[in-house]
Amino acid sequence: MATIDPKDIKREDLDGRGRYTWDLDGVEAELAYTITSPKLRIADHTVVPDPLRGSGVGHAMVERFVADAKEEGFKILPLCPFVNAERAKHPDWADYFETN
DSSP: OOOOOGGGSEEEEETTEEEEEEEETTEEEEEEEEEEETTEEEEEEEEOOGGGTTSSHHHHHHHHHHHHHHHHTOEEEEOSHHHHHHHHHOGGGGGGBOOO
């Protein structure tokens, strides 16, 4: 499977909630979050269906989330275990996470 460019990840924000998605042939991966304030988003959950596992889409969605945090000035509270694990692998992302 080809490398997934974080720029190809779609983002939707609506009524205090948001999500990043990417699909392949109708199979959709999702990273959902809650918008608590202009300065904080809570990463709620990440779902990568079996046909997309190992594709790198989960990492690409987190990478896009971090890029948006950097550009828009918000922090991410990683309640989602997957997002938290990705955060731990990337100490260079520390400025974009709220871990207290």
